[in-house]
Amino acid sequence: MPDRQVSPRLRPLVAGNWKMHGLREALPEIAKTCAAAAGGGAGEAELVICPPATLIMAAAAICEGSPVAIGGQDCHSAPSGPFTGDISAEMLKDAGASYVILGHSERRSGHNEGDESVREKACAAFRAGLTAIVCVGETKAEREAGEALPTVGAQLTGSIPNSSASEGLVIAYEPVWAIGTGLTPTPHDIAEMHRFIRARINDHLPGQGDKIRILYGGSVKPDNAAELMAVDDVDGFLVGGGSLTFKDFMAIAGVYRQAAKAG
Numbered sequence: 001m002p003d004r005q006v007s008p009r010l011r012p013l014v015a016g017n018w019k020m021h022g023l024r025e026a027l028p029e030i031a032k033t034c035a036a037a038a039g040g041g042a043g044e045a046e047l048v049i050c051p052p053a054t055l056i057m058a059a060a061a062i063c064e065g066s067p068v069a070i071g072g073q074d075c076h077s078a079p080s081g082p083f084t085g086d087i088s089a090e091m092l093k094d095a096g097a098s099y100v101i102l103g104h105s106e107r108r109s110g111h112n113e114g115d116e117s118v119r120e121k122a123c124a125a126f127r128a129g130l131t132a133i134v135c136v137g138e139t140k141a142e143r144e145a146g147e148a149l150p151t152v153g154a155q156l157t158g159s160i161p162n163s164s165a166s167e168g169l170v171i172a173y174e175p176v177w178a179i180g181t182g183l184t185p186t187p188h189d190i191a192e193m194h195r196f197i198r199a200r201i202n203d204h205l206p207g208q209g210d211k212i213r214i215l216y217g218g219s220v221k222p223d224n225a226a227e228l229m230a231v232d233d234v235d236g237f238l239v240g241g242g243s244l245t246f247k248d249f250m251a252i253a254g255v256y257r258q259a260a261k262a263g
Ligand SMILES: O=C[C@H](O)COP(=O)(O)O
Pocket: 017, 104, 174, 178, 179, 180, 181, 217, 218, 219, 220, 238, 239, 240, 241, 242
């Protein structure tokens, strides 16, 4: 088990993004996660599960009183209105969510979401009392062109509000080419990016950079979570495929318990 290099000042967060996976029959996986978390299975880490919208109310009822929080995967910027098919931040809150993922690359590419739209949604999340997990990340072509840092820097400053309390905002660095591919950046590249993001947050939101958690996402699995956890400035994970089963999700979150035990 590598030494944990992340500063102990920020409580780690492990968020599971179920994407468009999960019927009601998957709810027992959430119940098992709640029980394991209550038993200390994630150590100091905070756990969030973001199921599809259809499961949020049921998932929130299961998690009530447990250490596991529920999140949405997107929201509209308006509190209500004639927006067929959309869900507002207030509706997520009303359904029992306390987090919402915003600006995921699958929404940026599949739904043409730009930075300004993500920023408006983040403002809506704050208005509703949700914590926004704002995603940023470069494509493979951008990394190969040496443009990863400026690309992510521009996305970040364009996507986050001009003012925010640290408890209302989490950043997830997710290189597009690492999502669902089994590929991950080197620890050096992740550390460089997370350090860069923290500095950019401090420029944009003075004093907040050291308080806002920066998650890594992209092919986080039980067998690489300990190594990724140990990377400087990684304050947790945004997990896709590895969050779909209780077994894998707790194995990933469990690296924080093992690190605590190791001292
Ligand atoms: O939101 C989660 C990310 O897209 C990562 O997905 P993945 O863990 O399946 O690579």
